[in-house]
Amino acid sequence: MRRIKRKSKFSLPSKYVLLVMTILCVAAMFLSLTKNLSGGPLNTVAGYIFIPMQEGINSVGTWISQKADNLKKLNDVMKENASLQGKVDELTQELSTIKLEQYDLENYRQLLALNQKYPSYKKVAANVIGKNSGNWFDTFVIDKGSKDGIKKDMNVIAGSGLVGIITDVGPNYAKVRSVIDDTNSVSGMDLNTSDNCIITGNLEKMNENQEIELSDLKDSANKVQVGDQIVTSYISDKYLQGILIGYVKSIKSDSNNITKSGTITPVVDFEHLQEVLVILNNKQNINSDSSSSSSTQTQQSTQSSTSTEVKSAN
């Protein structure tokens, strides 16, 4: 009894605990907004606890589907010929592994073809291992992190186009915010006319018609057409130039008669995203390779000023 009594003496009333934790949360939010604080040691710990398990679940998932495939095939064969059961079993298993290998091969071939398309950048391939637990945002986690050379603000591509950008890195994982995320915007460019525009992710439009927003398109010559390719533009300090985002789906003049807006269809199939490539060159790094450090700083400052201009225009 004494033991219990002593314990209850030291415990705080829950409203004070709530107050303390609220202050803690608000402080964390404030710090992450102002100082760009992102987890730090928390990221490391969480990364080492959760990432292996997430990878495990994924491998179990593929294992189960593989087994299910095997069983299905086995049943068919049993109906056809019961006497050749043993032989057929062996063969089906072999077949399924080969099929799996072929599937991998096709995937790698696709990745290789992509490699040739953007030859100048160093890249690392990564698997998607978890998606945002809520339904509001389109962020996901990949299984490569700072140990593989990934840093914040690197671009992520897949298939034939831009997937998103790295927003946070742990030792063995990285967070990616995709282009279709509601909070994401990219400065884009029409490949035919070189007109600039802003591409903004939109949850509502994405859910309804699989499309994202295009706005602030300055097209005085009226040449932008439906079906034009939209790539990332040169006015960005984070996105590398010339990565395909999507195709123009609809376009109309704004009420101010100066700019146009519309929608584009992204090229990447975000619903079935499994493998992605992370470009290991930051835009800033590329600039610093070609010029001295002092000029880079000025370049960066001009870039950031242009990006703020874009924001204010938006």
Add this chain to the structure above:
Amino acid sequence: MRRKITIAIIIIVCFLLQTTLFKALSFATISPNLLIVIVSAFGFMRGKKEGLFIGFFCGLLMDIFYGDILGFYALIYMYIGYCNGFFRKIFFPEEIKLPMILISVSDLTCNVLVYFFLFLFRRRFDFGYYFLKLMVPEFVYTILITIVLYFVLLKINQKLEKVEKRSTAKFV
């Protein structure tokens, strides 16, 4: 200690399932929210303080892996767990109505708060759309999952309480 480890395992398992399996099983891009079920259930089963801490850690997990601002989901989930703790006095394990109502209200509140803070301030005014196409489907899906998950949690909690009672009786 036993309780803490058990709850940690429950949270980890549900978080992992939610981000992998249930994303694969999503209907029209909507997947259920298992963490809110845990937070809410332990809130009204065990009281304010435990709800508060479980909410905090569930939210923190989401912040670390999928959030933009560290502490945002932790704050929301923490308050949801705490508020559910007020209903401990009228909670009876045999009755299913109160848990269902509390879990659905928690899920909707959580989504409304996310909409309010992260969408409304970015000029996304179409609340009706988000309510009908996002919050309600998630709520329905979550309730379907809750029917199973709630009884699992209830059984685990009852077992834990039995073990705890036995061990305190031993000390006295």
